[in-house]
Amino acid sequence: MTKEELIPKLKNIIAPYVQDEEAFKNLNEDTDFVKDLKINSANLVDIILDIEDEFDIRLENEDMEQMLDVKSAMEIINSKLES
Amino acid sequence: MKKRVVITGLGVVAPNGVGVTEFTDALKSGRSGITFHQKLKDLNFSCQIGGVPNISDELKSKYFTNLQQRGFNSSGILYGCIAGVDAWKDAGFEKNEASELDYETGLIFGTGTSGIEKFREAIYGVDEGNVRRLGSTVVLQTMASGVSAYLSGMLGLGNQVTTNSSACTTGTEALLMGFDRIQNGKAKRMLVGSCSDDGPYIWGGFDAMRVMTYKHNNNPEQGSRSMSASASGFVPGSGAGAMVLESLESALERGATIHAEVLGGEINSGGQRQGGTLTAPNPKAVQRCIIKAIENSGINANDVEVINGHLTATSKDSLEIENWTKALNRNGNDFPYINSTKSMIGHCLAAAGTIECVASIIQLKEQFIAPNINCEDLHPEIEELIDSEKIPTEKLDMNFDIMAKASFGFGDVNACVVFKRLQV
Numbered sequence: 442m443t444k445e446e447l448i449p450k451l452k453n454i455i456a457p458y459v460q461d462e463e464a465f466k467n468l469n470e471d472t473d474f475v476k477d478l479k480i481n482s483a484n485l486v487d488i489i490l491d492i493e494d495e496f497d498i499r500l501e502n503e504d505m506e507q508m509l510d511v512k513s514a515m516e517i518i519n520s521k522l523e524s
Numbered sequence: 525m526k527k528r529v530v531i532t533g534l535g536v537v538a539p540n541g542v543g544v545t546e547f548t549d550a551l552k553s554g555r556s557g558i559t560f561h562q563k564l565k566d567l568n569f570s571c572q573i574g575g576v577p578n579i580s581d582e583l584k585s586k587y588f589t590n591l592q593q594r595g596f597n598s599s600g601i602l603y604g605c606i607a608g609v610d611a612w613k614d615a616g617f618e619k620n621e622a623s624e625l626d627y628e629t630g631l632i633f634g635t636g637t638s639g640i641e642k643f644r645e646a647i648y649g650v651d652e653g654n655v656r657r658l659g660s661t662v663v664l665q666t667m668a669s670g671v672s673a674y675l676s677g678m679l680g681l682g683n684q685v686t687t688n689s690s691a692c693t694t695g696t697e698a699l700l701m702g703f704d705r706i707q708n709g710k711a712k713r714m715l716v717g718s719c720s721d722d723g724p725y726i727w728g729g730f731d732a733m734r735v736m737t738y739k740h741n742n743n744p745e746q747g748s749r750s751m752s753a754s755a756s757g758f759v760p761g762s763g764a765g766a767m768v769l770e771s772l773e774s775a776l777e778r779g780a781t782i783h784a785e786v787l788g789g790e791i792n793s794g795g796q797r798q799g800g801t802l803t804a805p806n807p808k809a810v811q812r813c814i815i816k817a818i819e820n821s822g823i824n825a826n827d828v829e830v831i832n833g834h835l836t837a838t839s840k841d842s843l844e845i846e847n848w849t850k851a852l853n854r855n856g857n858d859f860p861y862i863n864s865t866k867s868m869i870g871h872c873l874a875a876a877g878t879i880e881c882v883a884s885i886i887q888l889k890e891q892f893i894a895p896n897i898n899c900e901d902l903h904p905e906i907e908e909l910i911d912s913e914k915i916p917t918e919k920l921d922m923n924f925d926i927m928a929k930a931s932f933g934f935g936d937v938n939a940c941v942v943f944k945r946l947q948v
């Protein structure tokens with residue numbers, strides 16, 4: 442999936458958890474979920490579950506550990522979709 | 525010198541009224557909050573009636589953010605947070621995410637069990653081998669101190685934040701623990717309260733014990749019959765009550781509205797001796813609890829004008845009245861007025877103590893005694909002990925200054941507190 446297709450889908454998923462709306466407006470590949478969007482780290486697990494549901498994929502603990510920003514999230518989602 | 529402690533904030537989520545205004549109105553008019561629940565019938569409960577507060581989604585959204593509501597399934601925490609925030613605002617404070625951390629205010633908010641519906645969800649998930657998909661909210665909603673965790677974060681409280689649990693004594697115990705802390709100078713203010721979930725999973729164990737009434741499924745409002753000859757078991761309830769306790773000096777300093785003073789109280793246990801069991805009270809310990817509460821309050825037994833009893837509408841109501849008559853050494857026409865809030869709201873379990881303490885303070889402040897409903901056929905054993913006119917079945921307007929409230933719980937535990945009207 443291209444960046445242009447993925448980012449809007451990701452934005453929909455993470456919107457409910459975002460604590461910094463300004464940073465969310467300017468979301469780009471380098472946006473960090475915790476540092477920039479101020480998402481409570483406990484909610485990262487909920488985002489993972491929502492991503493699994495949206496893309497019908499399964500994310501392992503190792504994937505989760507790496508999924509800290511938009512770029513890594515897109516890479517992991519794409520690698521799962523391709524496999 | 526121990527500090528005097530007053531109540532400056534009230535909040536309540538009761539089956540017959542959400543918020544102090546609605547609840548006061550319900551108390552005055554003797555309105556029952558007991559309704560039939562199809563779900564209990566479908567699950568083959570003997571008792572298919574109960575007391576559940578009416579909380580709209582709109583009201584819920586005033587207290588919980590959209591994020592907090594995601595995956596939220598804990599009625600006790602819902603009720604507790606609404607009552608707690610209301611009490612805090614009633615005391616003249618704001619609920620503000622950016623408020624400064626307040627090290628002078630603590631929180632003791634009790635419960636019997638937390639988020640039992642959420643726990644059920646989690647257990648199904650775990651048993652299906654799907655623990656990885658439970659999400660992040662199970663622990664916070666099912667830990668006993670969940671309600672305290674949610675509330676302290678909403679309000680930014682920085683003194684002791686904890687949860688107590690002592691069956692149906694929980695609420696009154698929370699109040700007395702907060703009272704101790706302020707009296708001894710360890711906090712200026714304590715938000716105290718208790719809450720209880722509603723529904724089949726919390727009530728089922730009691731239904732199995734056959735201690736809930738099965739005779740009023742067709743007339744729920746008549747089901748909770750405290751002190752009545754035809755009482756046939758309690759009606760389960762749910763909800764939350766909360767109070768802001770504060771040192772008198774702190775309340776005066778900031779010009780807060782004072783609802784009443786907490787003169788003192790006592791907490792004890794009958795140790796399941798002398799007739800006490802896991803489920804029945806040791807009468808000697810109950811009497812001692814009342815006597816000590818009066819001593820600790822610096823008053824005489826004769827000073828007690830009104831009692832808000834525990835009075836669940838089981839066969840133990842007569843024993844409770846007998847215990848009061850012995851502890852106070854007063855009977856017949858000399859006995860204080862007494863009422864049972866449970867006749868209107870059922871037995872709200874862990875929430876009972878604080879909902880009923882809030883009810884007591886409202887009656888003391890507004891100078892009325894709420895009616896005992898469903899008690900037109902007073903139990904003959906009770907009538908032998910005290911005059912029937914001491915158990916008003918209609919609202920009674922009366923000037924009085926001192927009210928005692930007691931709660932008793934499984935495990936043979938007791939708590940009694942004495943409130944005084946305070947005119948500053």
